[in-house]
Amino acid sequence: MxxxxxxxxxxxxxxxxxxxxxxxxxxxxxxxxxxxxxxxxxxxxxxxxxxxxxxxxxxxxxxxxxxxxxxxxxxxxxxxxxxxxxxxxxxxxxxxxxxxxxxxxxxxxxxxxxxxxxxxxxxxxxxxxxxxxxxxxxxxxxxxxxxxxxxxxxxxxxxxxxxxxxNAVTGVSGSGPAYVYLLIEALADGGVKAGLSRADAIQLSAQTFLGAATMVLETGEHPAVLKDKVASPAGTTIAALASLEKNGARSAMIQAVEAVVQRANELGGK
Ligand SMILES: NC(=O)c1ccc[n+]([C@@H]2O[C@H](COP(=O)([O-])OP(=O)(O)OC[C@H]3O[C@@H](n4cnc5c(N)ncnc54)[C@H](OP(=O)(O)O)[C@@H]3O)[C@@H](O)[C@H]2O)c1
CATH class of the missing domain: 3.40.50.720 (NAD(P)-binding Rossmann-like Domain)
Known part of the structure; x- marks a missing residue:
């Protein structure tokens, strides 16, 4: 119609x-x-x-x-x-x-x-x-x-x-693309630091975000379950995850959403 x-x-x-x-x-x-x-x-x-x-x-x-x-x-x-x-x-x-x-x-x-x-x-x-x-x-x-x-x-x-x-939605999906762009760039920076060309690193990084997001949406599995499946004992991925936890990656994302909600409230959009 x-x-x-x-x-x-x-x-x-x-x-x-x-x-x-x-x-x-x-x-x-x-x-x-x-x-x-x-x-x-x-x-x-x-x-x-x-x-x-x-x-x-x-x-x-x-x-x-x-x-x-x-x-x-x-x-x-x-x-x-x-x-x-x-x-x-x-x-x-x-x-x-x-x-x-x-x-x-x-x-x-x-x-x-x-x-x-x-x-x-x-x-x-x-x-x-x-x-x-x-x-x-x-x-x-x-x-x-x-x-x-x-x-x-x-x-x-x-x-x-x-x-x-x-305002919580604005914090997650409204403003969210900006955080993901930053993360895609940061992951690519890591690749460049480890020797990849910038173009290859960005392509691999962006495709990895797309692939992981598609896995979450298509399997319906909790992201933590999917994360655990790729982290083998004493392997490389768990070493990276430990590093991310040490550097507050999870807390940084939570605080980013909180910052949006606070700013949106200040701007009058309660
Ligand atoms: N959540 C998000 O991620 C997100 C993303 C983008 C946008 N938005 C929202 O979407 C809205 C538009 O953003 P945008 O990036 O598309 O802006 P934009 O490209 O600047 O478009 C704004 C449009 O509004 C027109 N306009 C302004 N005042 C008007 C009036 N009094 N009467 C009729 N038309 C008027 C402008 O006309 P002229 O070009 O002729 O001046 C232009 O066509 C914003 O309110 C923004 O908050 C949200």
């Missing part, structure tokens, strides 16, 4: 989500209409996706579901612009992807007939391998949740969580 999808803001993340949804057959380009501040980004979005573009009133008039995709600091202005457009009918479902903007902030800033879902996508959505979560605002329905699930699930994994866990 196709959905009439609107976009307010059609930058990088919006383009990734819509391209994925089109590829998955969840939306049809002829039923997508997008707006943004500048004509240039509207044109780029249309060229990339085959979708239509319009002014804000056009998006609001024709869309059942609207992805709200400006940067967090631009959300207040976007909400004000929505309020300034005369509304008729029952209003749309607004799915926000803006980090740290609460469902209540959006509900308070929107006319009453809109329902709200707040989501946290991540950038691997660009390659169809996203990890997202979403929570329902006060008036969103089970049908709305199903729509969000289909849309976000078109570009990867999508989980429904209570809003109090949204």
């Amino acid at each position: 196709a959905m009439k999808l609107g976009l307010i803001g059609c930058g990088k993340m919006a383009t990734a989500l819509v391209k994925g949804a089109i590829q998955a057959g969840v939306v049809n380009p002829s039923e997508v209409v997008a707006t943004s501040r500048s004509q240039a980004s509207r044109d780029a979005f249309a060229a990339e996706t085959g979708a239509k573009t319009s002014d804000l009133a056009g998006v609001l008039a024709t869309s059942e579901v609207i992805l709200l995709c400006p940067k967090p600091q631009d959300i207040p202005a976007a909400l004000e612009q929505i309020r300034s457009v005369p509304q008729s009918g029952e209003g749309a479902l607004i799915i926000s992807i803006a980090a740290g903007v609460t469902a209540k902030t959006m509900e308070d800033g929107l006319p009453d007939q809109f329902r709200v879902i707040r989501s946290v996508p991540n950038t691997p959505s660009l390659v169809g391998c996203g990890a997202a979560a979403y929570c329902l605002g006060a008036d969103a329905t089970e049908d709305d949740a199903a729509l969000a699930q289909r849309l976000l699930g078109a570009v990867g994994v999508a989980l429904r969580v209570p809003e109090k866990l949204i």
